[in-house]
Amino acid sequence: MSELADALVSLNEGEVAKLVQRELDASVDAISILNELREGMDIVGERFKSGEYFLSELIVSSEIFKETMKVVEPHLQPSREGDKLAKMVLGTAKGDIHNIGKDIVATLLRIAGFEVYDLGIDVAPSVFVNILKETGAPILGMSCLLTPYFESMKETVKAVEAAGLRDNVKIIVGGGIIDERVRKHCGADAWTDDALEGVEICKKFAQEVR
Amino acid sequence: MIKETMTPKDRIEAAIKLEPYDRVPVAPLLNSQFPARHKGMTSAEGFALHDEKKFQALVDLFDEVGGWDAMLYPGAGLARNPEDSLSLYLWQSLSRKQRVFFGEGLPVNSPPQYAEREVFTVDDYDEIIRLGWEGFVEKNRERPAFLPHDEMIAWARNRTAQYSKDVKRWEERGIPTLIGAAVPSPLMYLSLMRSLTRFTMDIYRIPDKVQAVMDTLVDYFIKSSIDITRLVGIPGVILILERGGCFYYSLKIFERFEFPYIKKMTEAFASEGILSILHFDQDYTLNLPYFRDLPKKMCICELDSKTDIFKAKKILKDHMCIMGDVLPSLLSLGTPQEVKAYCQKLIDIVGKDTGFILSSGCSVPDDTKFENFKMMIDTAKNCWPHG
Numbered sequence: 001m002s003e004l005a006d007a008l009v010s011l012n013e014g015e016v017a018k019l020v021q022r023e024l025d026a027s028v029d030a031i032s033i034l035n036e037l038r039e040g041m042d043i044v045g046e047r048f049k050s051g052e053y054f055l056s057e058l059i060v061s062s063e064i065f066k067e068t069m070k071v072v073e074p075h076l077q078p079s080r081e082g083d084k085l086a087k088m089v090l091g092t093a094k095g096d097i098h099n100i101g102k103d104i105v106a107t108l109l110r111i112a113g114f115e116v117y118d119l120g121i122d123v124a125p126s127v128f129v130n131i132l133k134e135t136g137a138p139i140l141g142m143s144c145l146l147t148p149y150f151e152s153m154k155e156t157v158k159a160v161e162a163a164g165l166r167d168n169v170k171i172i173v174g175g176g177i178i179d180e181r182v183r184k185h186c187g188a189d190a191w192t193d194d195a196l197e198g199v200e201i202c203k204k205f206a207q208e209v210r
Numbered sequence: 211m212i213k214e215t216m217t218p219k220d221r222i223e224a225a226i227k228l229e230p231y232d233r234v235p236v237a238p239l240l241n242s243q244f245p246a247r248h249k250g251m252t253s254a255e256g257f258a259l260h261d262e263k264k265f266q267a268l269v270d271l272f273d274e275v276g277g278w279d280a281m282l283y284p285g286a287g288l289a290r291n292p293e294d295s296l297s298l299y300l301w302q303s304l305s306r307k308q309r310v311f312f313g314e315g316l317p318v319n320s321p322p323q324y325a326e327r328e329v330f331t332v333d334d335y336d337e338i339i340r341l342g343w344e345g346f347v348e349k350n351r352e353r354p355a356f357l358p359h360d361e362m363i364a365w366a367r368n369r370t371a372q373y374s375k376d377v378k379r380w381e382e383r384g385i386p387t388l389i390g391a392a393v394p395s396p397l398m399y400l401s402l403m404r405s406l407t408r409f410t411m412d413i414y415r416i417p418d419k420v421q422a423v424m425d426t427l428v429d430y431f432i433k434s435s436i437d438i439t440r441l442v443g444i445p446g447v448i449l450i451l452e453r454g455g456c457f458y459y460s461l462k463i464f465e466r467f468e469f470p471y472i473k474k475m476t477e478a479f480a481s482e483g484i485l486s487i488l489h490f491d492q493d494y495t496l497n498l499p500y501f502r503d504l505p506k507k508m509c510i511c512e513l514d515s516k517t518d519i520f521k522a523k524k525i526l527k528d529h530m531c532i533m534g535d536v537l538p539s540l541l542s543l544g545t546p547q548e549v550k551a552y553c554q555k556l557i558d559i560v561g562k563d564t565g566f567i568l569s570s571g572c573s574v575p576d577d578t579k580f581e582n583f584k585m586m587i588d589t590a591k592n593c594w595p596h597g
Contacts, residue, residue: 056410148253
């Protein structure tokens, strides 16, 4: 593990900032810095999966990553179509305004290399469909934290079907009260109540749709 | 149906005191929306009902399913202490910040929701530490208010009078009310006031400051809760604990920022003869062993289906009553047969011998199917734990 990755895994915010600046000053390629940071995030993810780390470590490392990218990003070459893992549309279902889980997942997806179109909270089915059409994204993620919005997610899946997109769009539903029963009810392809697991599922989707 | 030999009050008390009961008691956590929806109203209409009509909707539901054993809350909303402006500030600061209601963009069948917004800044931490909670409130009294002070006092007075009235009417039916006051842990409160992400960053960046704020808050949280339980005559406090468990934080963080405060609060309540209902939303499975250090037989471990309730039984069975945990998706989307199977399993394993109250996992969802709700109640009345 590089020194920078190690600092990120240790959640040492000051050290990450110092090392990144040192590398930039030494004209280290920004993409190489990004890869070191991603290496750190991968290790954080492994520790999360093994039970050594918890959601708070994911949140803190993601926040450090996001802050650091503000410094690194201006040095990166503009990304090309093939650089991203996949495009993904994400949002909280119509009627629901909970955003904590969705925001964490959005950050983790971006770190993992997804091009995320985060539509925010209270997103109508027609808006999801329009953005799927506009972007050609092959993955849709929806979240909710309250039972009345199972119907919103189901309506969105139906709207995706009605728009003729369903065969080309993988759909995952997520949130604290989501389970297999809800997935079936909505007609989604997968479900999760775990942010990192959600990202893993999306990575599999990305491979399948390539 | 099992032959009942105990009153609902005795049955609930037996469960809490870990003494034998004639059957597993059942007590759903209800707000006014599901009863109203069942009567053909929208959630918005249910929420906006006059307190008396909310109470009547609850009574109608109670009668239609043949009753249950205890009310968590007796009717609409919580009691508030008109003499305690700090407590009212606490309530206001939360509500003003976060609650989003129908007519503010939410559909009519949506529960009121909490938006994740930052109200407190790190500067507020400094001010709370410097001035104390009372001084902080005095200085910032107007900041989060959405009711003028006089109106707030009048509202609190009405709220508490209604609460006491509702409690009395349930008592007349032989049904005890368990909750006199509701209070968050300091961690829960600060997480709500700062937002989960900002608060989590605070724990890593400025842990000593966060702890100092918590130390300032906790004594007031204890005192204000005790005062309200005395005001309404119900020796029970529900501790809102949704963001401090192993779903979010390591045990190291739990040990410093959550557990000591839960312990201090429950011990203070127990010393006054007050029951603590530990309302755990999300997963607390890894935290369960700590709860053996809380006052014995003076707490209820209320779970929402995310914590492993069977592990909770193993770890806490000789220490505290367990309540829960019929999951929201089951009540909302499942079939009565599925509800029955789930409840039967809970009764068989968690309800074995004593120490269990069958309940919804968190609040009964607004869109619960009535037949599922009834099946949850019926299963408690009809199924005795297998040996």
